[in-house]
Amino acid sequence: MSKKNPEYDFKWCPGCGDFGVRRSLEFAMIDRLEETGLPMENNVVVAGIGCSGNLVHLLEGSQPYGFHGIHGRSLPIAMGVKMARPDLNVIIVAGDGDFLSIGAEHIGPQASRNLNVCAVIMDNGVYGLTKGQSSPTTKLDVITPSTPYGKIEAQLNPLELYLTLGVSFIASGFSSQPRPLAKLISQGMNHPGFSIIHIQSPCTTYNDTFEELKGNVKKGIEPTLWDIPDTHDPSDRAAAYGLLQEGGVPVGVIYNDESRPTLDQRAESIRQKANPKSVQELMDSFQF
Amino acid sequence: MQLRDFVIRFGAEGGGGIVTASEILAQSATQVGYHALTFSTFPSQIMGGPVWTQTRISVNPVLSAGDDVDVLVAFNQEAYDNHRGDVREEGVIIYDSGEFQLEDESRSLGLPLDDLAKSTGNARAANMVVIGALAQLFGMPQDDLDEFVTKRFTRGRAGDQEIIAANLKAMYLGRExxxxxxxxxxxxxxxxxxxxxxxxxxxxxxxxxxxxxxGLDFYAGYPISPATTMLVYMERNLVGPGKFAYQVSSEIESITAIVGAGFAGKKAMTATAGPGFSLMSEGLGLAWMAEIPLVVVDVQRGGPATGLPTKTEQSDLMACMFPAHGDVRLPVIAVGSVEECFYGAIKAISWAERYQGPVILMSEISVADRVQNILKPDISKVEAEQRIVHQGSNGYHRYSGFELSPMPIPGNPGAYMANGSEHDEMGDTTHLPERHIQMTERRFSKIKLLEEDEYERDQADQPVVMMPWGGTKGPALEAYNTMKEQGIPIGWFYTMLLNPLPPKLLEELKKKELVIVPELNYQGQFSSILRSQGVRAQSITQYTGLPFKVRDLISKITEMTQSHIKEVVRA
Structure with missing residues (x-):
């Protein structure tokens, strides 16, 4: 409905990586619909604030439920939805500024909880919507409007952060590969636990990294993207760390631990053993 | 002499169990048919620091903790020094003579509490020695106490009988x-x-x-005095099918998690205090904007920032009514007694579901921590409201028109965008001026759904009336009853519903020459809200971290009524 809504006035810049991510997410949700038979309304997409957050308005065809909340809080909003209704498929869409700066405090707790949601993170290394300020994934020394003399803090490696915090499924992807990316998102949605699909989704206006990522043979530029070889065992945590030390941008599944119960499973097992009192019994316990 | 009303204060170093002692005293009194209320105040630390607690026992229902102390139980010199001034002339001071000596105090009775306790074989029975002594002082029959002690310590454990015997012995020693x-x-x-x-x-x-x-379904909370006990209670008891209670990692998570749960169709709530409430500001604006039903309980404590975490105050009213940036004015219910805590919570959840938005339920330490005997609420008669839910198909416009529209629930047809950005009827982001006008008016128009004429009034034809709010109700009502007996010309109004105010109440208040508002804050927050609605309101303020004394209220209100009469005569 949204794309044809004349009142909706948000647009991405031409060539924005988020177009590809949107396409991938649509693929993944349609695949899920076909596989499970569950209606599109069974999906809830919780968006952060920023260019990427507007993805939730732009989906074509039948609609998932959407929540366009406040900056940095997509994770706890998603937790509320998921723990209220574990039967829903809850997806987060957010950018590097939203998820890794103002919202970073929520990643650790959700990883410990193994909240069963899939976070689709679009990393463009910049605050696009506010016009080009530096973000946690902007490189050291880079000049931006908010770092006129060069950025003086180190570039964050989000994949290492996720691994360290205990996120149970971590994949890395690229916005210009919609089909392979859709597959990673599907794997994330099907993963029992907290999954993050971290995607390089360049900003053509403020931080165009397409050439750097893909390389350019004519200019002799080597691509920074590289496919994770089939020999990598994603269940091996040490191997996952090793992979991240090799530099560049690995593409594929980095880490996958399916052995941990999810937060909603743990809550359910408590319900089974708690044997709670009725409100009447609770009231009676105060009678004298 | 027959006593109809009796106040006992305990003063000690924190961690010694005097909160328990005052509650045991209250319980044993109510068990035999008296009414009782406890009050306690302490510094913010696990152990140590000066703590005092108070139990008031009466043949009538108790409204406040009581101004004057009949018996002070001082466990150390500091407690004696701090509280001796509050003991009435014919009162008695019981002190721990194992701890310190009082030579020049004729009203005092020293008891070597630890030695007496140890002689029972249970070193922790010192409180029972005190209770025995108190029972003897005001002639409470021992039979009832025997029964109480036996009941309290029968826990189905091997050592029960020994513990009961030791505690009973401690009581007898106190009596002797x-x-x-x-x-x-x-x-x-x-x-x-x-x-x-x-x-x-x-x-x-x-x-x-x-x-x-x-019918609460979902509770998320973060530990903070004095709201923590609600989190703990919910964690234990909100665990039935489809229910969830959880300690999250901050108040930002609390509010946004219940926003998510409310959106997903659940009755959701959190409870916090000042600092946590401040962190919820943006999330509350989101719930208002996206029209998500939820309840936030603010158990007020003292001061801004960390302030006075364990002291009582009523200084969050403005923050609760206007918690967020932008055009926001939230529904507010404030409770003034233990009974109102129960019914206020039902009302708050019903309001949230009815108007599909956030409701603030205000409490305060002096009400939240107070233990009191009340009429047992009849659970079978509770009629909580349910949300009006969209039952139709897809392509639904959730934010259509004014006032209320049925809310779609995820999983069912009617998918929409719950949006914290300004949005059109479908929930899509928009910047059109006419849309912002319509949506702003839509959000405020829903408040009308909450207008109810529930309020107390007495001698309502008086031109000068008093109208407390929240926990000040107790001491204010006691003051009012006394003034009424004395023939001081003053009327009484009270409601839990602070926003929106009951329309008929507001109409009545606007006709008054003077509305006196006793409240525990510096700025006179409620009177300024009343003035903004056209009421000639004036506050009596106090910001000591303690509740009003009835005596102080009587003298200040009497003074205000008299000077008002003089002004009228002069005019």
């Missing part, structure tokens, strides 16, 4: 000490056991029960 001393306070008038079922509980417990009775 007083008998030998010649001290007496008089005799408590016989109780008249109420002819209705009663429960004895703290405000936070009553509020938790009210929320459960209203």
């Amino acid at each position: 000490q007083v008998t030998g001393s010649g001290f007496s306070i008089g005799e408590l008038a016989p109780p008249s056991m109420p002819d209705y079922e009663q429960v004895m509980l703290a405000g936070n417990q009553a509020m938790s029960l009210g929320a459960l009775a209203a």
Whole structure:
């Protein structure tokens, strides 16, 4: 409905990586619909604030439920939805500024909880919507409007952060590969636990990294993207760390631990053993 | 002399169990038909620091903790020094003579509490020695106490009998000490056991029960004094099918998690205090904007920032009504007694579901921590409201028109965008001026759904009236009853519903020459809200971290009514 809504006035810049991510997410949700038979309304997409957050308005065809909340809080909003209704498929869409700066405090707790949601993170290394300020994934020394003399803090490696915090499924992807990316998102949605699909989704206006990522043979530029070889065992945590030390941008599944119960499973097992009192019994316990 | 009303204060170093002592005293009194209320205040630390607690026992229902102390139990010199001034002239001071000596105090009775306790074989029975001594001082029959102690310590464990015996022995020792001393306070008038079922509980417990009775599904919270007991209660008891209670990692997570749960169709709530409430500001604006039903309980404490975490105050009213940036004015319910904690919670959840938005339920330490006997609420008569839910198909416009539209629930047809950005009827982001006008008016128009004429009034034709709010209700009502007896011309108004105010109440208040608002804050927050609505309101303020004394209220209100009459005559 949204794309044809004349009142909706948000647009991405031409060539924005988020177009590809949107396409991938649509693929993944349609695949899920076909596989499970569950209606599109069974999906809830919780968006952060920023260019990427507007993805939730732009989906074509039948609609998932959407929540366009406040900056940095997509994770706890998603937790509320998921723990209220574990039967829903809850997806987060957010950018590097939203998820890794103002919202970073929520990643650790959700990883410990193994909240069963899939976070689709679009990393463009910049605050696009506010016009080009530096973000946690902007490189050291880079000049931006908010770092006129060069950025003086180190570039964050989000994949290492996720691994360290205990996120149970971590994949890395690229916005210009919609089909392979859709597959990673599907794997994330099907993963029992907290999954993050971290995607390089360049900003053509403020931080165009397409050439750097893909390389350019004519200019002799080597691509920074590289496919994770089939020999990598994603269940091996040490191997996952090793992979991240090799530099560049690995593409594929980095880490996958399916052995941990999810937060909603743990809550359910408590319900089974708690044997709670009725409100009447609770009231009676105060009678004298 | 027969006593109808009796106040005992305990003063000690924190961690010694005097909160328990005052509650045991209250419980044993209510068990035999008296009414009782406790009050406690302490510094913000686990152990140590000066703590005092107070129990008021009466043949009538108790409204406040009581101004004057009949018996002070001082466990150390500091407690004696701090509280001796509050003991009335004919009162008695019991002190721990194992701890310090009082040479020049004729009203005092020293008891070597630790030695006496140890002689029972249970070193922790010192409190029971004190209770025995108190029971003897005001002639409370031992039979009832025997029964109480036996009940309390029968826990189905091997050592029960020994513990009961030691505690009973401790009580007898306390009694003996007083008998030998010649001290007496008089005799408590016989109780008249109420002819209705009663429960004895703290405000936070009553509020938790009210929320459960209203069908609460989802609770997220973060530990903070004095709201923590609600989190703990919910974690234990909100665990049935489809229910969830959880300690999250900050108040930002609390508010946004319940926003998510409310959006997903659940009755959701959190409870916090000042600092946590401040962190919820943006999330509350989101719930208002996206039209998500939820309840936030603010158990007020003192001061801004960390302030006075364990002291009582009513200084969050403005923050609760206007918690967020932008055009926001939230519905506010403030409770003034343990009973109102229960019914206020039901009302708050019903309001949230009815108007599909956030509701603030205000409490405060003096109500939340107070233990009191009340008429047992009838759970079977609780009628909590349910949300009006969209039952139709897809392609639905959730934010259509004014006032209310049925809310779609994820999983069902009617998918929409719940949006914290300004949006059109489908929930899509927009910047059109006419849309912002319509949506702003839509959000405010929903408040009308909450207008209800529920309020108390007495001598309502008086041109000068008093109207407290929240926990000040107790001492203010006691002051009012006394003034009414004395023939001081003053009327009484009270409501839990602070926003929107009951329309008929507001109409009545606007006709008054003067509305006196006693409240525990510096700025006179409620009177300024009333003035903004056209009421000639003036505050009596206090910001000591303690509740009003009835005596102070009577003298200040009397003074205000008299100077008002003089002004009128002069005019």
